[in-house]
Amino acid sequence: MRVSRLLGRTLRQEPGEAETPSHRLMLKAGLVQQVAAGVYSYLPLAWRSLRKIEQIIREEMDAAGGQEVMMPVLQPIEMWEETDRRRAFGPILFTVTDRKDHVLCLGPTHEEVVTHLVRRHVQSYRDLPLRIYQIQNKFRDEPRPRGGLMRAREFAMKDLYSFDADEAGLEDSYQAMMAAYYRIFQRCGLQAIAVEADSGAIGGKESHEYMVVAESGENDVIFCGSCDYAANVERAQSVKPPLPVETPLPLEPVSTPGMKTISEVAGFLGIPRSRTLKAVFYMADGNLVFVVIRGDLEVNEVKLKNALHCFDLRLATDPEVAAAGLVAGFASPIGLKGVRVIADDSIQLGSNFVVGANRPDTHLRNANYPRDFSVDQILDIAIAQPGHPCPRCGGDLRGTRGIEVGHVFKLGTFFSERLGALFLDREGTQRPVIMGCYGIGVGRLLASAIEAQHDDKGIIWPVSIAPYHIYLCPLNLDQPPVREAAESLYQELTTNGAEVLYDDRSESPGVKFNDADLLGMPLRLTVSPRTLRQGVVEVQSRRDGQRDYLPRENIAQQLQARLRALSSGPGTSQP
RNA sequence: CGGGGCGUAGCGCAGUGGCUAGCGCGCUUGGUUCGGGACCAAGAGGUCGGCAGUUCGAAUCUGCCCGCCCCGACCA
Incomplete structure (x- = not known):
């Protein structure tokens, strides 16, 4: 892609709107454009990155036995009344009225619809387990959208819903999803920790959230410095400091x-x-x-x-x-x-x-x-505080802030009972299907990746989700030898399957280098009269700034090797 | 929903009753530059968020409304 043709321009001034680093950088780099509070257009660079994230999720969901479907945004309100979730969601639910005065809502999530979808097809334990997922936009009229893609009113979400015949099956599904999530976050170059989470009013015995540790996170996380206990503060327990027991005295x-x-x-x-x-x-x-x-x-x-x-x-x-x-x-x-x-x-x-x-x-x-x-x-209705002893091992608890990028949840039979998703077990007894749901906020994951990996100059993309891998950056483009070298490099690289963003603008070096840093592609290729004289190509890594000079021959293969080396990023830890 | 702030050119902002609404960045044209946000010259670009009112006169004062940001509440 040629920068001169690319939709989206970088800003020289800091956007006034934004507060959190990821939001600021996304606006400054021209990745997104706000349409209304919590509603965004995604420009080509952001969209490429989002699609890569989606693809990683898709591959891991498929590998974990998931089947992808597409479900409607518009959902009849009656479904939400059957489960009493219209009341539970309250004003968060976006509602619309059709020409016949029928009320529908814009799906904030899809448990009702997916249960409706599945119940006709599940009649026997032989039809189970079933793992159905979707990657779609969801709608929540948040009281306060904030932080750009962190908390939007329209946002892309992957949700997988599991349907099992018994608790053991649910446990299998849950473990399969946790394993998949571990791989997804790792592949996206994100350090995400699984923490115990509040399971809320609906069903669920067990729930984990995946948190990316970040100052701008909205969640307080309590974790143990000695063992692997970690929990959202909403749920976290601690050993309450005891006091000496004295002989009771009179009031x-x-x-x-x-x-x-x-x-x-x-x-x-x-x-x-x-x-x-x-x-x-x-x-x-x-x-x-x-x-x-x-x-x-x-x-x-x-x-x-x-x-x-x-x-x-x-x-x-x-x-x-x-x-x-x-x-x-x-x-x-x-x-x-x-x-x-x-x-x-x-x-x-x-x-x-x-x-x-x-x-x-x-x-x-x-x-x-x-x-x-x-x-x-x-x-126990107390807030666990940093400094309290860990409920598991007695070690010191600590606190941090985290961005919730994923949530896995054992739903149980809340929806299947209310919506009649029943099956016959081996003994011929009718039972409600046991469900789980497993979400990942796709846009929020993108924002978290930027939040976790940026510097004062701009974004530092992990290779796996970078919009492009290589920023081809020729200087003095008006000089025919540079122009020719850059064009031929661009041709050669793209023909060899490399993802190249080619800065073909006649801008001064400072502008180009600053945009290269801001846009944050993993490798920057510089071509200039200087490198041409020396017969080399300059490669600079965005992450560590290290510069190397490579021979022009087999450049595509050399860069591929570098990208592979860069791809081994940080991982995630399991609970 | 409570508190605070903002709305003037694509972006960032100045302009508290007076004549033709400004600055920087960006944009266009020409020229000179060229390894970390260059320079010169000439230009284009505005229902001053909306409606109503006060006034000889409103971006500026008043009222109502709308939108956006931040903090809090909220966030199965």
Whole structure:
């Protein structure tokens, strides 16, 4: 491809819109163009790269027994009502009304449709397992699209759906997908780690997310420095630092004028925060919930939401708290009636806590569970924090940010039961198919690759997903010998199957070199009066900047060898 | 949805009531340059986000609306 003909120009100035490196670079390099918030056109370079990523995914899905299909974007809303996911998705769902006033939605994902697709074809255990996948655009009306392709409203996604006859089959499918994901991310030159993930409200016992570690990531990941434990903070567990168990002392009120927060109370009384119990109030689908947790810990709202099995969870407002007869800042589980109380199990790790007295300016000392109060549920609803011991090995937990590029999920029978995807097993018993789903955000993967591999000059593409492999960069093109040498190199390389982006513009060297760095193809070939005099071709590697001079003969073969050597990139780690 | 910011040429921005709306980059033409974003000269390019209002006069003031960015909430 000739740069002079290529759609998309590089920008000299930093685009004002963009914040995250990948977004900025994609705009600056002319890879994408925004059409609306979270909606993008992909220019030829980005599209080539996306297609390469898709091809890698396709090969690995096919190798893992997947069959590719195409499913509709438009989906009747009734399907989403059958599974109650219209409510679960809420305003995220894009809906349209047709001329007959029939409501349809733009598919944000395809569990309903694929289950509908498969159920007619699966009648017997002999029809299973089945692994069906698609690579298509999906639509989610995100409250806040951000970071360019990181979180878009229209985005390309690969989803594979597995259908198995039993749990063992599901486990096979799950393992096959995890193995495939390992290869996919490795082939894309991405270091992705599998972390335990929240399985959400729907079905699923087990779920892993694949994270690319990056500052700009939207997810907090907790991992162990000693063993291979890693989890999204939404799910992560930790060993809560224990406190010495003391002999329970009698409850006693203590005056705490104006001390409303845990740190104020702890500071005022001269005790560590871990010697207090914190009360936090939530509204769960309209009902007030009283949450108790040890003062040095924070409430994990995902864990709480899972414990409550509710759709909508938010902090309660002060009037809502007061309406329940509670005194914010001094609320207490002691003597509480008519409010659901959920406790973190940390309230059992310690004794003689300070709690609110449910009277202004007063707390109580020496509160002990269960002597002084009762709760409706007690379980782990705390945020695991860096520095806590690992729940597996006791090592130190650490934290990082990650971009979620993939998600594998054991769905179970949620969809098959509701949509009637049933089969007869060996004994002739009718059972729902056991499902799994396995997604990869294609555009997000592209953005992550740039996020993970760039420098202050531009993108550094891994060979496997680079739009082109070679940036042919002649200088002083107006000199006929240079022009002729460049044209003949371009011809020779392309005839030998090399992917060459040929900068045939009459720009000055500085412009060309800067664009070469910005666009980030793995190898830059420089042709100039100087190299011609020496009878060589200059090759520079984008990744390490190393420059070599190669003889003109068999140049295509020499470059192929270099690209092969460059292709051994970083890998991924398995859980 | 809460908070903050922005909307003027393809891109980045200046212009707080006054005459014909500017600068840099990019673009066009001619010339000189040529190994890390060259230089000279001449040009083209604008419903100032939209609508309504105030005014002799609005990019500028007021109201409403729309769009975009960032932080938070949210994200089976």
